[in-house]
Amino acid sequence: MQTKRPVAVALAGALCLAATACGASTSPTANAAADASAPGYPVTLKNCGQTTTYTKAPERVVVMNGASVAEVSALLALGLGDRIVANEQSYGRSEVPGRATAIKELPTGDIKLNDAYDVPREAMLGLRPDLVLSTTSYGFDAKNGFATRDDLEAVGAGTYISPQGCDQDTSRMTIDDSYRLLRDLGKIFHVGDRAEKLVAASRKSIGAVAAKVKGDATPNVMVVFSNMSMGGNDFSSVAANGIWNDILAKAGARNAFSSASASAFADLSKEKVAAEPVEALVVISYNDPNAEAYASKLLKEFPQWPAAKNKRSLVLSDSIYLGPSNDLAVEKIARMLHPNAL
Numbered sequence: 001m002q003t004k005r006p007v008a009v010a011l012a013g014a015l016c017l018a019a020t021a022c023g024a025s026t027s028p029t030a031n032a033a034a035d036a037s038a039p040g041y042p043v044t045l046k047n048c049g050q051t052t053t054y055t056k057a058p059e060r061v062v063v064m065n066g067a068s069v070a071e072v073s074a075l076l077a078l079g080l081g082d083r084i085v086a087n088e089q090s091y092g093r094s095e096v097p098g099r100a101t102a103i104k105e106l107p108t109g110d111i112k113l114n115d116a117y118d119v120p121r122e123a124m125l126g127l128r129p130d131l132v133l134s135t136t137s138y139g140f141d142a143k144n145g146f147a148t149r150d151d152l153e154a155v156g157a158g159t160y161i162s163p164q165g166c167d168q169d170t171s172r173m174t175i176d177d178s179y180r181l182l183r184d185l186g187k188i189f190h191v192g193d194r195a196e197k198l199v200a201a202s203r204k205s206i207g208a209v210a211a212k213v214k215g216d217a218t219p220n221v222m223v224v225f226s227n228m229s230m231g232g233n234d235f236s237s238v239a240a241n242g243i244w245n246d247i248l249a250k251a252g253a254r255n256a257f258s259s260a261s262a263s264a265f266a267d268l269s270k271e272k273v274a275a276e277p278v279e280a281l282v283v284i285s286y287n288d289p290n291a292e293a294y295a296s297k298l299l300k301e302f303p304q305w306p307a308a309k310n311k312r313s314l315v316l317s318d319s320i321y322l323g324p325s326n327d328l329a330v331e332k333i334a335r336m337l338h339p340n341a342l
Contacts, residue, residue, distance in 0.1 A: 040190040047184070048137060048166040050149055052158045057189045058131035062109070063087040065118040066135025067286065069094070069103065070162055070322035074181050075133075076102055077324040078194050085109060086127050088118060092287040095319040095328040114145055121147040131158045131188070135322075136165035160184065162322060171241040171264040175206070175250070175326045178243070182324055198324055205327040206250050213252030213338045219279035220256040221248055221333070222307075223320070226283045226294040231267030238273070239284070240266040244320050251333035252341075253280070278305040280337055281313040284320055291315045312336060 038056040045052055061080075063072045065088040072089040075081060076099065086109025094100040109127050114120045118139065124132065124147040132152055134140055140149045140159060149159045163177035163184075164170050179199045186195025223239035230236045240261040248255055256276050260266035281298060285291035292315050299308040307313060314336050319329035335342050 038190075043187055043190065045160075045184060045187055047159075048161045050159070052153075052160075054158060054188055057083070058158065059083055060085045060128060060130045062119065062124065062127055062129040062132045063089050064132065064134045064139040065089055065113075065116070066139055068135040068162075068322065069318045070135060070178070070181060071133040072103055072106070073099060073318055073323045073325065074185055077198055078182065078185060078189065078191055080185070080189055080191070081106060083131075083189070085129065086111060086119070088113065090287065091285065091317045092289065093285055093317045094325075095316060095332070096325050099318070116144060118146070120145050121151065125151070125155060128155070129157045131160065133160050133162070134165070135162050136168040136170075137161055138168055158188070160188070164322075169263070170243070170322075171262065173243040173264075173322060174246040175202075175243060178202075178322055178324060178326050181322060202324070202327040206330050209327075209330050209334045209342065210250045210252070212341045213334050216252050216338050216341060218252055218254045219337050220277055221253045221280045221282055221337075222256045222273070222276070222278045223248070223282045223284065224298075226285050226288045226291040226315075228286060228288075230265060233267045234270040235273050236265070236267040238266040238268055240264060243322055243326070244282075247320055247326055247329045248333065250330045252338050253333060274302055274304070278302070278307045279310075279312065281305075281307045282320070282333065283313065283315045285315055285317045291317075 042053050042055050061083045063084060069089045069091050072087050075084060081102065084106050087103065087106040088108065090103055092100060111119050111123045138144060139146055142148050152159050163180045164173040182195040182198055183192065186192040223244045224235065225237035228237035238257050239255065240257050240263065242264045245255045245258055256278050257266050257268065260268060281295055283291050283295040288294065295313040295315055299311065299313060302308055314332060316329055316332065319325040
């Protein structure tokens, strides 16, 4: 399998210019200066052990890569794309019409990325951000060559690590974490009403699907990233635990390999994969233009699978991971597995 990059991660001159009205601070003066705050501010958010007070909506947002599109997709869904000065996230495709194009058209900051395909420290500071979003704490680790949260606080920039990213362990992630991401960003940017509308619509859609498939058999589904290598075995990018399990459950299915690892991913031999009676295949495309071909290849490689005999496979990208579109993954998986119920 081709190695692309690790999937379990994530990264102003040295002055915060008064003219740019830096929007985030943890200083007592920021809390006291209510008369200098924009309407609806200040707002305070505690995130991964750090408390940040915002006196206005951020205007220079940097979105770190982190092998995710959760953060940039959430910003776009909330109508905040114009606040982004540098976005390094992309899956190359999306279940939401127009989103992949919208992401592609965002500014990148013309940054020379580091070996982790992310924004190194000096380049980050040079962007003069007032908010930096990272999928996990990896993106603020000095050992990885990134600007730390303290570095960014010193130049007036707020920082935010997405839900379940504090300890870089996404194995406990659920759909509720996607809602928390939307609500946190809604609070930071004072667009909580927009966030609540998105959450309510998602809950309604998922609830309707879950009700229709309730009582049906729960097929055994393999979830795997296409053409991705993260370990030593033939199948090292098999999804074991995390948000995909919650999505599968809502769609009336279960993860065939959830017990194969306690972490988010399982590193499995071909023999282990072959022995499992996989009834359906979900391939996650991460910047892979041939994800459908990869799905077809797997079905041919394991003809004994019920999934191969029934030609039951589906390619998804951003909707099955953290972000604002989990309802689409639930609906698409449910339609594949329970066509008579929907």
